[in-house]
Amino acid sequence: MNRPVSLAAACASLSELWSPRVLARVNDQFLKVARVQGEFPWHTHEAEDELFLVLKGELTIGREAADGGAVTLHPGEIFVVPRGVRHATSAAEETWIALIETVTTLHTGSDQTLLTRSLEEQLRPLEPGCAVK
Amino acid sequence: MNRPVSLAAACASLSELWSPRVLARVNDQFLKVARVQGEFPWHTHEAEDELFLVLKGELTIGREAADGGAVTLHPGEIFVVPRGVRHATSAAEETWIALIETVTTLHTGSDQTLLTRSLEEQLRPLEPGCAVK
Numbered sequence: 001m002n003r004p005v006s007l008a009a010a011c012a013s014l015s016e017l018w019s020p021r022v023l024a025r026v027n028d029q030f031l032k033v034a035r036v037q038g039e040f041p042w043h044t045h046e047a048e049d050e051l052f053l054v055l056k057g058e059l060t061i062g063r064e065a066a067d068g069g070a071v072t073l074h075p076g077e078i079f080v081v082p083r084g085v086r087h088a089t090s091a092a093e094e095t096w097i098a099l100i101e102t103v104t105t106l107h108t109g110s111d112q113t114l115l116t117r118s119l120e121e122q123l124r125p126l127e128p129g130c131a132v133k
Numbered sequence: 134m135n136r137p138v139s140l141a142a143a144c145a146s147l148s149e150l151w152s153p154r155v156l157a158r159v160n161d162q163f164l165k166v167a168r169v170q171g172e173f174p175w176h177t178h179e180a181e182d183e184l185f186l187v188l189k190g191e192l193t194i195g196r197e198a199a200d201g202g203a204v205t206l207h208p209g210e211i212f213v214v215p216r217g218v219r220h221a222t223s224a225a226e227e228t229w230i231a232l233i234e235t236v237t238t239l240h241t242g243s244d245q246t247l248l249t250r251s252l253e254e255q256l257r258p259l260e261p262g263c264a265v266k
Contacts, residue, residue: 002201004210024213026184026233051159068135077137080157100159
């Protein structure tokens with residue numbers, strides 16, 4: 001990264017829902033962005049925390065009741081799902097989010113779902129000129 | 134963290150400039166917020182990358198010329214200073230930023246400056262009701 005990158009411009013350049021794209025690496029974490037709408041399946045990351053930041057829209061993170069139930073994030077709000085907590089995300093309207101995850105985190109946890117994207121897919125470059133200012 | 138936290142509300146609750154405060158931990162990284170204005174001294178983190186996100190205002194990150202010179206971030210933009218790159222930050226007007234750093238990162242690198250804040254200072258809770266929605 002040799003120039004600043006706009007999180008919103010990066011989201012705007014994504015053509016697919018629920019398909020996180022890596023924007024930056026900081027230490028052993030990736031910062032990813034995604035456009036989401038509808039429901040993402042329940043899953044667990046046994047060994048990794050996951051941080052969510054909402055950029056636009058509204059994201060609901062369901063957690064199993066023992067872990068505190070659902071929370072809803074609005075633009076500019078963050079929330080961390082600790083390792084081991086089974087969770088699912090949903091958005092009624094189109095919502096843009098940023099994520100911080102360990103480079104090895106599988107975004108659907110140990111479950112392989114129709115929405116699972118490989119790390120190679122997540123590392124594809126964004127369309128030229130869209131993300132980088 | 135049991136409820137979403139607003140990055141802007143957390144910044145608004147800070148009373149001191151250049152005094153980062155930890156909002157969340159994700160894996161081995163801290164997400165911090167800070168209010169900044171003026172100039173922060175040149176320093177290097179030999180072993181750790183540092184990610185900046187501007188929330189409000191404008192942040193200039195000076196890098197030694199060999200590493201690409203200065204970049205300026207606007208709201209919603211991110212930039213990563215890789216480990217080993219000597220850098221300094223400045224803001225002409227009051228600027229609110231979020232940072233992602235390894236939990237062990239010293240924010241002035243190996244230099245002890247008048248602006249150095251201990252990790253204990255950075256981990257002090259924010260004023261009740263300000264940061265947590």
